[in-house]
Amino acid sequence: MKKLIILSFLLVTCNLFAQPAATPASEVIKGIQQKQQLAETSIVKNLPFKSIGPTIMSGRVVDFAVNPNNPVEFYVGYASGGVWHTRNNGTSFEPVLDSSPTQNVGSLAMDWKNNRLWVGTGEVNSSRSSYAGIGLLLSEDGGKSWKNMGLSDAHHISKIMINPNNPNEVVVSAVGHLYSKNNERGVYKTVDGGASWNKTLFVNDETGIIEMDVDPNNWNLMYAAAWDKDRKAWNFRGNGNASAIYKSTDAGNTWTKVTVAGSGFPVGEGVGRIGLAVVDANTVYAIHDNQFRRKDEKKLETNDGMLVKDDFKTMTTAQFMGLDNNRLKTYLRQNGFQEKYTAESVKEMVKTGKAKPVDLARYLEDANTMLFDTPVIGAEVYKSTDGGKNWKKTHEGYLDGIYFSYGYYFGKIHVDPNNADKIYIYGVPILKSADGGKTFESISADNVHADHHALWINPKLQGHLINGNDGGVNISYDDGETWIKNNAPEVGQFYTVNVDDEKPYNVYGGLQDNGVWKGAHNAEMNSRWHQSGENPYKSIMGGDGMQVQIDSRNTNVVYTGFQFGNYFRLNLETDEQTYIQPKHELGETPYRFNWQTPILLSSHNQDILYLGGNKLMRSMNRGDDWEPISGDLTQGGKAGNVAYGTLTSISESPFQFGLIYAGSDDGMLHVTRNGGGNWVNISNSFPKDLWVSRVIASEHKKERVYVTLNGYRWDDFTPYVYVSEDYGQSWKKITTNLTASPVNVIKEDPHNENVLYLGTDNGAWVSFNRGDNWHVFSGGLPNVAVHDLVIQKREKDLVLGTHGRSFYLADTEVLSKMSTGSMNEVLLADIGSIRSSGRWGSRFSPWYDIFEPSRDIQFYSPATGKAEVVVTDENENRLQRMVVDVERGINIVEYDLSVSEKGVKALGKSGTEIKKAENDLFYLTKGSYIITVSIDGKEAITTLEVK
Numbered sequence: 001m002k003k004l005i006i007l008s009f010l011l012v013t014c015n016l017f018a019q020p021a022a023t024p025a026s027e028v029i030k031g032i033q034q035k036q037q038l039a040e041t042s043i044v045k046n047l048p049f050k051s052i053g054p055t056i057m058s059g060r061v062v063d064f065a066v067n068p069n070n071p072v073e074f075y076v077g078y079a080s081g082g083v084w085h086t087r088n089n090g091t092s093f094e095p096v097l098d099s100s101p102t103q104n105v106g107s108l109a110m111d112w113k114n115n116r117l118w119v120g121t122g123e124v125n126s127s128r129s130s131y132a133g134i135g136l137l138l139s140e141d142g143g144k145s146w147k148n149m150g151l152s153d154a155h156h157i158s159k160i161m162i163n164p165n166n167p168n169e170v171v172v173s174a175v176g177h178l179y180s181k182n183n184e185r186g187v188y189k190t191v192d193g194g195a196s197w198n199k200t201l202f203v204n205d206e207t208g209i210i211e212m213d214v215d216p217n218n219w220n221l222m223y224a225a226a227w228d229k230d231r232k233a234w235n236f237r238g239n240g241n242a243s244a245i246y247k248s249t250d251a252g253n254t255w256t257k258v259t260v261a262g263s264g265f266p267v268g269e270g271v272g273r274i275g276l277a278v279v280d281a282n283t284v285y286a287i288h289d290n291q292f293r294r295k296d297e298k299k300l301e302t303n304d305g306m307l308v309k310d311d312f313k314t315m316t317t318a319q320f321m322g323l324d325n326n327r328l329k330t331y332l333r334q335n336g337f338q339e340k341y342t343a344e345s346v347k348e349m350v351k352t353g354k355a356k357p358v359d360l361a362r363y364l365e366d367a368n369t370m371l372f373d374t375p376v377i378g379a380e381v382y383k384s385t386d387g388g389k390n391w392k393k394t395h396e397g398y399l400d401g402i403y404f405s406y407g408y409y410f411g412k413i414h415v416d417p418n419n420a421d422k423i424y425i426y427g428v429p430i431l432k433s434a435d436g437g438k439t440f441e442s443i444s445a446d447n448v449h450a451d452h453h454a455l456w457i458n459p460k461l462q463g464h465l466i467n468g469n470d471g472g473v474n475i476s477y478d479d480g481e482t483w484i485k486n487n488a489p490e491v492g493q494f495y496t497v498n499v500d501d502e503k504p505y506n507v508y509g510g511l512q513d514n515g516v517w518k519g520a521h522n523a524e525m526n527s528r529w530h531q532s533g534e535n536p537y538k539s540i541m542g543g544d545g546m547q548v549q550i551d552s553r554n555t556n557v558v559y560t561g562f563q564f565g566n567y568f569r570l571n572l573e574t575d576e577q578t579y580i581q582p583k584h585e586l587g588e589t590p591y592r593f594n595w596q597t598p599i600l601l602s603s604h605n606q607d608i609l610y611l612g613g614n615k616l617m618r619s620m621n622r623g624d625d626w627e628p629i630s631g632d633l634t635q636g637g638k639a640g641n642v643a644y645g646t647l648t649s650i651s652e653s654p655f656q657f658g659l660i661y662a663g664s665d666d667g668m669l670h671v672t673r674n675g676g677g678n679w680v681n682i683s684n685s686f687p688k689d690l691w692v693s694r695v696i697a698s699e700h701k702k703e704r705v706y707v708t709l710n711g712y713r714w715d716d717f718t719p720y721v722y723v724s725e726d727y728g729q730s731w732k733k734i735t736t737n738l739t740a741s742p743v744n745v746i747k748e749d750p751h752n753e754n755v756l757y758l759g760t761d762n763g764a765w766v767s768f769n770r771g772d773n774w775h776v777f778s779g780g781l782p783n784v785a786v787h788d789l790v791i792q793k794r795e796k797d798l799v800l801g802t803h804g805r806s807f808y809l810a811d812t813e814v815l816s817k818m819s820t821g822s823m824n825e826v827l828l829a830d831i832g833s834i835r836s837s838g839r840w841g842s843r844f845s846p847w848y849d850i851f852e853p854s855r856d857i858q859f860y861s862p863a864t865g866k867a868e869v870v871v872t873d874e875n876e877n878r879l880q881r882m883v884v885d886v887e888r889g890i891n892i893v894e895y896d897l898s899v900s901e902k903g904v905k906a907l908g909k910s911g912t913e914i915k916k917a918e919n920d921l922f923y924l925t926k927g928s929y930i931i932t933v934s935i936d937g938k939e940a941i942t943t944l945e946v947k
Contacts, residue, residue: 018688019688019689019714020687020688020689020690020711020714020716021180021714021716022177022179022180022182022714022715022716023711023715023716023717023718023740024153025135025152025153025184027717027740028134028152028717028740029134029148029152030740031717031739031740031741032101032134032739034737034739035101035739035762035763035776035783036101038737038739038775038776039776039778042775042776042777042778042889043775043860043888043889043890044766044775044776044777044779044815044889044890045776045777045778045779045889045890046779046887046889046890046891046892047777047779047810047811047815047858047890047892048779048780048810048856048892049777049779049780049781049800049808049809049810050780050808050809050810051490051525051780051805051806051807051808052507052519052521052522052523052525052799052806052807052808052809053490053492053519053523053525053536053537053806053807054490054492054517054519054525054535054536054537054806054807055487055488055489055490055525055806056487056529056535056537057471057472057487057492057511057514057515057517057537057539058078058449058471058472058473058487058489058491058492058514059078059079059080059081059470059472059491059492059493059511059512059514059804060078060079060080060123060125060451060453060469060470060493060512060513061076061077061078061079061453061454061468061469061470061472061473062077062078062079062105062106062107062123062124062125062453062454062468063076063077063105063106063107063108063454063468064076064077064108064454064456064466064468065077065108065109065110065117066456066458066466067110067112068112068459068460069112071089071458071460071461071464071466072086072087072088072089073085073086073087074086074090074456074466075096075108075110075117076093076468076473077105077106077107077108077119078103078105078489078491078804079104079105079123079125079130079131079493079804080103080104080105080123080129080131080493080784080785080803080804081103081105081489081491081493081784081804081805082095082096082097082098082100082103082105082491082782082784082804082805083095083096083097083105083108083117083119083143084096084489084491085142085143086486089475089486090466090473090475090484090486090488091486091488092488093488093489095143095489095782096117096139096142096143097119097137097143097146097782098143098782099143099144099145099146100119100137100146100783101134101762101783102121102133102134102137102762102783103782103783103784103785103804103805104121104122104123104131104132104133104785104804105119105120105121105122105123105133106120106121106122106123106124106133106156106157106158106175107119107120107124107157107158107159107160108120108160109160109161109162109170111162111167113167114140114167115140115141115142116138116139116140116167117138117139117140117142117143118136118137118138118149118160118162118170119136119137119138119139119146120133120136120157120158120159120160120172120174121133121134121135121136121137121157122134122154122155122156122157122175123156124156124157124158124175124210125408125409125410125453126156126175126178126229126231126236126238126408126409127409128595129493129495129512129785129803130156130178131761131785131803132155132156132177132178132715132717133154133155133156133157134148134152135148135149135150135151135152135153135154135157136148136149136150136151136157136160136172136194137149138194149194150194150197151172151174151184151188151197153177153182153184154174154175154176154184154185155174155175155176155177155178155182155184155715156174156175156176156177156178156208157172157173157174157175158173158174158175158208158209158210158211158212159172159173159209159211159212159213160172161212161214161222161252163219163251164219165219166191167193168190168191168192168193169189169190169191169251170189170190170193170194171187171188171189171212171214171222171251171252172187172188172189172190172197173186173187173188173208173209173210173211173212173224174186174187174188174208174209175208175209175210175227176205176206176208177715178231178715179231179232179233179712179713179714179715180714180715181205181206182205183202183205185202185205185207185208185209186199186200186201186202186203186208186209187199187200187201187202187209187212187224187252187255188200189251189252189253200248200252200253200254200255201224201226201246201248201252201255203226203228203242203244204228204242206228206229206230206240206242207226207227207228207229207240207242207243208226208227209224209225209226209227210225210226210227210273210274210275210411211224211225211274211275211276211411211412212224212225212276213276213277213278213284214278215278215280215281216278216280216417217280217281218281219251220248220249220250220251221247221248221249221278221281222247222248222251222252222278223245223246223247223248223258223276223278223284223388224245224246224247224248224255224276225243225244225245225246225273225274225275225276225286226242226243226244226245226246226274227243227272227273227274228240228241228242228243228271229272229273229408232640232642232713233642233644233665233666233691233713234637234638234639234640234642234644234645235638235639235640235641235642235644236408236640236641236642238272238273238289238291238406238407238408239269239270239271239272239273239289239291240269240271241267241268241269241271243271243272243273243274244257244258244259244260244267244271244274245257245258245259245265245274245276245286245388246258247387247388258384258388258389259271259388259391263388263389263390263391264382264390264391264392264393265286265288265382265391266288266290266292266380268292269292270290270291270292270293270376270377271288271290271291272288272289272290272291272407272408273288273289273407273408273410273411274286274287274288274289274411275287275288275411275412275413275425276413277413277414277415277423278415279415279420280420281387282384282385282386282387283383283384283385283420284383284384284387284388285381285382285383285394285413285415285423285437286381286382286383286384286391286413287379287380287381287382287411287412287413287425288379288380288381288382289378289379289403289407289408289410289411290376290377290378290379290380290407291376291377291407292376292377293375293376293377294375294376294377294398305327306327306330306331307323307327307328307330307331308331309335309360309361309364309365310361311361312357312358312359312360312361313358313361315357315358316357317350317351317356317357319357320347320350320357321347321350321351323347325343325344325347326343328343328346328347329342329343331360332346335363335364337363337586338583341586346360346586349586349587354586354587355586355587356587359586359587360586362590363583363584363586363590365590366564366565366590366593366643376405376407377398378398378399378400378402378403378404378405378407379399379402379403379407379410379425379427380393380395380399381393381394381395381399381413381423381425381437382394383436383437394433394436394437394438395437395438395439395440396438399425399440401428401429402425402426402427402428402429402431403427403428404427404428407427409427409451410426410427410451410452410453412425412426412452412453412454412455413425414455414457415457416457417457417459418459418462420436421433421434421435421436422434423436423437424455424457424465425440426452426453426455427451427452428450428451428452429442429444429450429452430442430443430444430448430452430455430467430469430480431443432479432480443476443479443480443481445474445480445482445483447474447483447485448467448469448471448474448483448485449469449470449471449472449474449513449514450469450470450471451469451470451471451513452467452468452469452470453468453469453470454467454468454469455467455468461477462479463476463477463478463479464476464477465479465480467483470512470513470514471487471513471514472485472486472487472489472491473485473486473487474486490525490805490806490807491804491805491806492509492511492514492517492802492804492805492806492807493511493512493513493514493803493804494509494510494511494512494545494787494788494801494802494803494806494807495509495510495511495512495544495545495546495547495596495787495788495801495803496509496510496545496546496547496548496596496787496788496801497509497787497788497789497790497799497800497801497807498547498548498549498550498790499521499550499790499792499797499799500550500552500555501552501555501792501793501794502555504520504521504522505520505521505792505794505795506518506519506520506521506555507519507520507521507799507807508540508548508550508558508560509545509548509788509801509807510541510544510545510546510547510548510560511544511545512544512545512803513543513544514544514545515539515540515541515542515543515544515545515562516539516540516541516545516546516548516560516561517537517538517539517540517545518537518538518540518558518572519535519536519537519538520536521792521795521797521799521809523536523537524536540558540560540570540572541560541561541562541568541570542562543561543562543563543566544562544563544595545560545562546560546561546562546563546567546596546597546599547560547596547597547598547599548560549599549600549601549609550601551601551606552601552606553606556571556572556573556574557569557570557571557572557622558570558572559580559599559601559609559623561581561597561599563595563596563597564593564594564595564597564643565581565582565591565593565594565597565611565613566579566581567579567580567581567597567599567611567623568580569622569623578623578624580609580611580619580622580623580624580626581593581611582611582613582617582619582626582628583626591613591614591615591617592613592614592634592637592643592644592645592646593613593643593646594612594643594646594647594648594665595643596648597611597612597613597646597647598610598611598612598647598648598649598650599611599612599650600650600651600652602652602657603652603654604652604654604657605657607620607621607622608620609622609623610650610652610660611623611626612646612647612648612649612650612662613646613647614632614633614634614637614645614646614647614664615628615629615630615631615632615633615647616628616629616630616633616647616650616660616662616676617629618675618676629672629675629676630662630670630672630676630679631679632645633647633662633664633668633670633679634646634647634664634665634666634668635664635666635667635668638666644665644666645664645665645666646664646665647662647663647664647665648663648664648665648691648692648693649661649662649663649692649693649694649695650662650663650695651695651696651697651705652697653697653698653702654697654699655699655702656673656702657675658672658673658674658675658676659671659672659673659697659702659727660672660675660676660697661695661697661705661707661728662679662695663683663692663693663694663695663707664692665691665692666689666691667683667686667687667688667689667690667691667692667709668681668683668692669681669682669683669686669692669695669707669728670682670683671705671727671728673727680728682724682727682728682729685730685731686709686720686722686731687709687711687720689714690709690710690711690714690716690720691709691710691711691712691713692707692708692709692710693708693709693710693742693743693744693745694706694707694708694743694744694745694746695707695708696746696747696748698748698753699748699750700748700753701725701753703724703725703726703727704723704724704725705723705724705727705728706721706722706723706724706746706748706756707721707722707723707724707728707731707746708720708721708722708743708744708745708746708758709722709743710742710743710744711742712742712761716742717740717741717742717761718740718742719735719738719739719740719741719742719743719760720733720735720743721733721734721735721738721743721746721758721771722734723770723771734767734770734771734772735771736771736772736773736774737773737774738758738760738765738774739762741760741761741762741763742760742761743758743759743760744759744760744761744785744786744787744788745758745759745786745787745788745789746758746759747789747790747791749791749812749815749816750791750793751793751796751816752816752817752818752819753770754767754768754769754770754818754819754820755767755768755815755816755818755819756770756771757789757791757798758774759786759787759788759789759800760785760786761785761786762783762784762785763776763777763778763781763783763784763786764776764777764781764786764789764800765777766815768815768818768819768820768823769819769820777810779810780808781800781808782805784802784803784804784805785802785803785804786800786801786802786803787801787802787803788800788801789801791812796811796812796813796816797809797810797811797812798810798811798812798815811829811858813829813830813858814827814828814829814858814859814860814890815890817860818860823862824862825860825862825938825940826859826860826861826862826933826934826935826938826939826940827859827860827940828857828858828859828860828931828933828940828941828942829857829858829859829942830942830943831855831856831857831931831942831943831944832855833944833945833946833947834853834855834897834944834945834946834947835946835947836923836924836925836926836946836947837851837853839851840852840853840897840917840923841917841918841919841920841921841923842917842918842919843918850918850919852896852919852921853896853897853923854894854895854896854897855894855895855897855944856892856893856894856895857869857892857893857894857895857931857933858890858891858892859890859891859893859933859940860889860890860891861886861887861888861889861891861935862888862935862936862938863888863935863936864886864887864888865885865886865935865936866883866884866885866886866935867883867884867885867886867891867893867933867934867935868881868882868883868932868933868934868935869881869882869883869884869893869895869931869932869933870882870931870932870934871895871899871903871924871929871930871931871944872929872930872932873907873927873928873929873930874927874928874929874930875910877903877906877907877910878902878903878906879899879900879903879906879907879924879929880895880898880899880900880903881900882895886935895931896921897923897924897946898921898922898923898924899914899921899922899923899924900922903922904922912925924944924946925946926946926947927945927946928943928944928945928946929943929944929945929946930942930943930944931943931944
């Protein structure tokens, strides 16, 4: 009996502390198939989503495939925005991956002779939002259709190399899972066009292959770079003993490690990401993210005697008390300490033990500054001239200002095909060397984004470069002296989206590495702004753009910021910026702020602002002053180099001030019903250690609350969505028929409590019965990550913030009328008014197309069949009749505002004459018209006003 009790205890303990498991590839593929089937039968599949930009600021480029015989034609792969094709040197692009199950891209390879495009899915840069892929995809018809060619559990595919003399022989490198161990990583080879694969290089279950290159003159000679890394939500190790360079002399069938002790290339725990460029049989370059620490450097003596942060890290109390007060005062003021911290008051705090000298350093340190404070060696360039046996660093000293301490995000080197001494490297800047890496010069420019990831060098035209970076595509014809910006695609990587209530209303959002932007929702994405000089979207903040809150009383007052809780109050009318990040008290443990720190303006009082660190902070005066209204609402954080144990989502009930929910990145969810007076943990029944991606207090019922959990940082793609009807005391899971994909956001329809919207890493969904089952959106919406969504209440518009394809907008008026009880009725949306014009049906000049007006008639049909659409005037004259095929669900009929011949005669009898337009059509005149949609004896009516 005793043994049984112990065994039971162990089982319970293991279950409590078991970390979430990675989703098997079979479940991912099954989910993709299920989603495709659901999309075909979804009652919202015909609801059109419109891309509304922006295009001016792009997203992260990861690879190119350029036509060697016609370089104005190329494909570009975006990390989470799909693959795009241009035939006119980047003037315009067409998406070619939209019909596939993913938009997540790691690598491209094009067999131009046979028109076969390979896509290695899953970005390899290992950032916070480097989404996993689904293996290798192949298209043989220019992207119209795609076949999955395997390696579905590799998650992140870094390189695809095609034998130029045998297109069925392909060598592929895979990085493997980002957040968990797995064996499908290494080098794979096929000789039958992808029908079967042979793993030819495997190091271990945490080490993948981040880069390969091949001798341009010898297919048999290849090099591969292994990368030993481990990413967790709280820590990223981007280096390890297994990182090394391997060589193959038999076209990737076998491999030999060449960076061994004595080779001249670093070995050991500090070896990080490696990039490769092969010149010929003897010569190969490598760029290395060296994570070994720098040797201690003597501090340069300065004449001014200025104190710096590091001085306080080793200072004793006695030394501190002996500091000159003026020197200490200067340090406090220059580093932004609160005014209450004077030299005298700080010395008193140290004297009485309330603070220590080191606290004057810790006060300034957060997750953002620590990224730059790690004293690693950083980027280095090595060269071998004997086929990889021996390596030598090409330069003296350090290459500072390229990688800083996050070289995991970069790691490419390129050689000019016509000059073995001309090389290119990049990180934050892009650099070139004309002397084999001894010296470098920057070829960055004002119109070229920092953070570079891809480069193509034209072997036939000196100085012609195509560069891919976090801000899109740039092209140069003078070796980087000047650049053209080619940002036509809508591929912005938004973390967040919000809207105001202006007319027309504006859309706001925070972009990965590209700041915060604002633009009118009805702005057209075209090149007209090149002529006017005014783009519809405006940048209002730099850095990695984060959450946005808009003061409903004055939309010029906006709260937003950049990563790790660096928030500001902006006055867009006066261009004022006020920094409002809460600061801990000197001597206390610094607050922890998430990369995507949550903020919230109280709906009860727009002067009250909430902000989540590891504690929930509240300001009663728009961020000027703060107070914590909770203790630590997380599990306390973990040792590591990534901020963790932080709040990720905040929601306040619109029914009661101070009824607040706060969720964390380590799976905790708390509620307070008295403005922080006391907090209750309501997450005990949830799976452990998942990210609370969203908590939403219902605006329809006070006791109701929704929460979504996200396992992405464990490679767990299970959807977790819950609802509670009792303030979180008990929970119901509402994920029936949702397919495998992490969930980022849930929102209620503001007009109908039964309608819920959901955003996942692979698209968006809607439910009409509060989550009992779900319908997938697909009309014009690719399978892209939906990070955030918002409903514009007045216009009943759903705006999606996607992480890879910018903003999408859909009219949800019919959706907001749907529920279980209305599914057998015809439901019809209001139709926006239109201003009449004498130019309808005519040309502005002989060189323009005929201008033809239209309005969409959106309705829900309870059955598949025929629908009759009738237009009548106020005198019951029938002016137009259309009979159209409809499917069960949402349908759209485009009405061109024309009047039939019978309608014209009816109007003539009533004394109204209308003229025939140039295109031989008659059009509605000023007035109010009745639109009736009839299906199987059921009908719905609305009006159309022509002003």
